[in-house]
Amino acid sequence: MKTLRQVKVGETVTVVKLHGEGAVKRRIMDMGITRGVEIYVRKVAPLGDPVEITVRGYELSIRKADAGQIEVA
């Protein structure tokens, strides 16, 4: 299973499925990361975490731990 965590900076991927449950999952989805949406990984924070992504035309910061819950292709 490939997750958003493994995606390199500069790559664009498509969300396949969201794992996890409850508030974490809902919050991620509320921000627009839903099945089938395209995600572009812009950069990693200078200290290595979190990562900055572009989704639905805006910029979002997400921790690597949470990115690991997002299955991509």
Add this chain to the structure above:
Amino acid sequence: MEIRIALAGNPNSGKTTLFNALTGSNQFVGNWPGVTVEKKEGRLKRHSDVVITDLPGIYSLSPYTLEEVVARDYLMNQRPNAILNIVDGSNLERNLYLTTQLTELGIPVVVAINMMDVVKKSGDTIRTEELSRQLGCKVVEISALKGTGVTEAAETAIQAAIEDKAVPMHRFSGPVEHAIAHIEEAVLHDYPAEQQRWYATKIFERDERVLQSLKIPAGTMAHIEQDIQAAEKELDDDAESIITNERYVYIASVLKSAYKKRNAGKLSISDKIDRVVTNRFLALPIFAAVMFIVYYVSVTTVGTWATDWANDGVFGEGWRLFGVGSAAYEEAAEAYAVPGAMVEAFESAAEEAGIDPAEASDLTATAVFYDDNGNVTEELPVDFAAYQEAAAIEEPDPAAFGWWVPGIPVLVGNVLTAIGCAPWLEGLILDGIVGGVGAVLGFVPQMLVLFLFLAFLESCGYMARVAFVMDRVFRKFGLSGKSFIPMLIGTGCGIPGIMASRTIENERDRRMTIMTTTFIPCGAKLPIIALISGALFGGAWWVAPSAYFVGILAIVVSGIMLKKTRIFAGDPAPFVMELPAYHWPTLGNVLRSMWERGWSFIRKAGTIILLSAIVLWFLQGFGVENGSFGMVKDLNNSILAAIGSAIAWLFAPLGWGDWQSAVASITGLIAKENVVNTFGILYGGFDEVAENGWQIWANMRAVYTPLAAYSFLVFNLLCAPCFAAMGAIKREMNNAKWTVFAIGYQCVFAYAASLILYQLGSLFSGSGSVAGAIAALAVLGLILYLLFRPYKESTSLRAKVTI
């Protein structure tokens, strides 16, 4: 009839700007009951019967974040007449997600598309009439920043409120609609028609808060559950995700016909800025530079001038307009240093010998000069002739130089003396009330300087990048990346530091930051450090850095311990944060935000600071002297000294069980630097000592062991801060229970830290007691347990929100 309009929208959508444009200066800023979330209300300009409530900036109406729950409860329970939904036109997709939820509430919604100027400039087109048709609500175009379309938006909302039509809304997919229809039929037929769909959707999502409030019978619930599970099985996802997913799918379909984006992929100005600012190599240097500027201006330069001016000038002896004449005065004061010391030495020698100095022709005295550390640099013999010569030189009067403006206490004092006021009343007014007001207002100028920076950083978009850069470090201690700024400012003064926590969104992080910011040694604690270091450690280089180390360690330990406790485990943990586009803030908004924060400190923290100052003035100034109760000259006879003696035993396990230390710690609550002055009075009989108190170093060495002194230092660094900071804590916590908890925690933690340090230190140096060592080890064990026990991040909001 009064019309109530709720202003709703995503964070960074320009909601505050729109709210300011709608209400002007007619605002009331407060908090939502019981929580730290800010609540703003205001009357619409030129429509005094229209009240606009600014809801917290939210992305959704989920039950998981405090802001969303506050907004939801307000909308559902207070049912405003209309919702004005501000939508960022340059970020339509995500902004409309909230709109799809708002339109289900059964309250008329007007969508105001903001930043239309930006949208048009970039060549994108939004077909508002098409959007309006599909969403089933009125849509207006505005630019909150330029003020265009704002009045129209408000009028459309008023119209919608009056007409009060139920709004048609979008449909979910077949299986979901099927389940929703069943739910409406089974549970909701008694509810108003326009509210049924909202509740049905929430029941389908298994929204805990709604299920709790509806109290559906178990049998019906089981029946509904079957429908939900059927839909879940068919769509292969959980119910909550199905709804979220379908909302975004629906928005995409709406935008297909209503929105056209030109030139995708071209870098905007904001993108270009971001490339530099959070660049892999430049991010940290730029971050450090920005923080340095904030610190340099608001703490070391302008901030210090502002605080000195307010505390020593306006609420002190006086100040010089534009500093004119200050240099001349300093020169004169320096020139007077030698004759001044000679006069003083001779007169005190004369007093000791019991002769009038004017007639003491046979007396010789020695004037001793010291450097900053109390070392003798020069000894000058003074005989009668030298004395007379020196006494003939006039001491320079500060008021005679430049444009002197006397301080408020001086002015008030003159008036009181002129009208022949009783000494106790004069004391109450001057030291109690004027001093207390000074304590409240003295920090405001510096605070305003800092707030100006914060407002700028927030509205230009860099604050989110601060959190982005620092998140990794701070989240380990249960803090936010944004906690960096309160802590940094806290090294200068804890009061603006605590107030700076307002920029942190998550309530848990915010509370944690408020509780731990004052652990960092602030400017006023430096004299205590200098006193202890100079008196007991020969000014060793490591004492001051170790104080900062103790502060940081206290934050780290407290953060980890507290985040594992139940009270802090209530809020959800996910950190998914929008990084808004950079834009240039308007001067008006920045100034307004600065003033609002400053004013709210004065209003909410002022009373408690003033009251505490008066109470402590009374305790210090009154007592039994010469057999009768009244004002006392000698602090030794005051009520405070009695209290100090009564509680001194408490501190015996920390190594400093004498009443003087207890009293000094209490006076430190007015302002931490008072600890040194109090020691000066109690240990040396000096009315005034140098900032590091070198005059009393020898006396302190007689009372304290180095270990006990360090334990005293640790306690005073970590325990409850000064009253002004406690007032700031109260203001920011917005809750009496949390305020008491925060201050109580700080005291208990300080006590525990000093106890461990002193008792274990004594043990290693071979002078410890068995009981003390056991107690210290037990406390240490408890802390270690709290630090290392297993911990799981919570995933749901358990904090109770009542409105």
